[in-house]
Amino acid sequence: xxxxxxxxxxxxxxxxxxxxxxxxxxxxxxxxxxxxxxxxxxxxxxxxxxxxxxxxxxxxxxxxxxxxxxxxxxxxxxxxxxxxxxxxxxxxxxxxxxxxxxxxxxxxxxxxxxxxxxxxxxxxxxxxxxxxxxxxxxxxxxxxxxxxxxxxxxxxxxxxxxxxxxxxxxxxxxxxxxxxxxxxxxxxxxxxxxx
Numbered sequence: 001x002x003x004x005x006x007x008x009x010x011x012x013x014x015x016x017x018x019x020x021x022x023x024x025x026x027x028x029x030x031x032x033x034x035x036x037x038x039x040x041x042x043x044x045x046x047x048x049x050x051x052x053x054x055x056x057x058x059x060x061x062x063x064x065x066x067x068x069x070x071x072x073x074x075x076x077x078x079x080x081x082x083x084x085x086x087x088x089x090x091x092x093x094x095x096x097x098x099x100x101x102x103x104x105x106x107x108x109x110x111x112x113x114x115x116x117x118x119x120x121x122x123x124x125x126x127x128x129x130x131x132x133x134x135x136x137x138x139x140x141x142x143x144x145x146x147x148x149x150x151x152x153x154x155x156x157x158x159x160x161x162x163x164x165x166x167x168x169x170x171x172x173x174x175x176x177x178x179x180x181x182x183x184x185x186x187x188x189x190x191x192x193x194x195x
Contacts (some may be wrong), residue, residue, distance in 0.1 A: 023047055024055040025108055031065050032083040039078060056081060091150065116182040138190075149187050156185060 023045065030041050042052040059065045065081045072078075094102065120126035141149065160183050171178050 021055060022104055022108065023051055024058060025105055027052060027055050028059055028064060028083060029108065029112060031059070031081055035068055035080050035082040037078045037080050091154075113182075113184045116184070120182070146189075153185050153187050 026045050027041050030036055030044060036044075038053045038056045039049055041047075041056070042049040045052065056065070060067075060081075064084055066084050067079055068082050069080045070077050071080070097105075117126065126132065139145075139149075167178065170176060
């Protein structure tokens with residue numbers, strides 16, 4: 001699955017530019033989840049408003065976010081943005097990033113996964129439904145098995161996004177209520193326990 005944007009920059013250049021600063025990645029993640037203003041993002045991330053505003057302008061230049069509304073606040077105009085797309089890229093594009101860039105993005109993703117789990121556990125919703133799925137499966141696989149695991153997860157992500165799109169359409173057409181959910185997947189190489 002590849003990233004789709006309207007920018008003239010190549011995908012690889014866009015990804016490098018996106019992950020070149022942690023605040024930019026964090027701001028995009030916020031805007032994938034909801035509409036927000038730079039001020040709201042700066043408070044959430046505990047970053048200076050000027051820093052967040054700079055990265056919001058960069059995300060706009062990359063066509064990864066869009067302005068959705070403006071509100072007057074004490075003589076000023078507060079701008080609200082949302083993500084145009086999710087930051088999804090192919091294995092080839094991901095491998096073009098440096099190890100440091102991949103580590104930075106993955107660390108932030110793991111923080112979000114852990115925050116989601118903590119929020120759900122604290123609220124009592126983590127296991128409230130009988131059909132919740134939580135699993136951890138330690139494995140030993142060969143190179144082909146590793147590639148097959150990656151393909152399974154790529155296909156699962158595509159299916160998850162299709163479910164989300166179909167659900168959104170049904171909720172609009174039927175004026176239905178949604179269930180806030182978080183789907184997380186990991187397939188990571190573990191260190192050798194003997195080294």
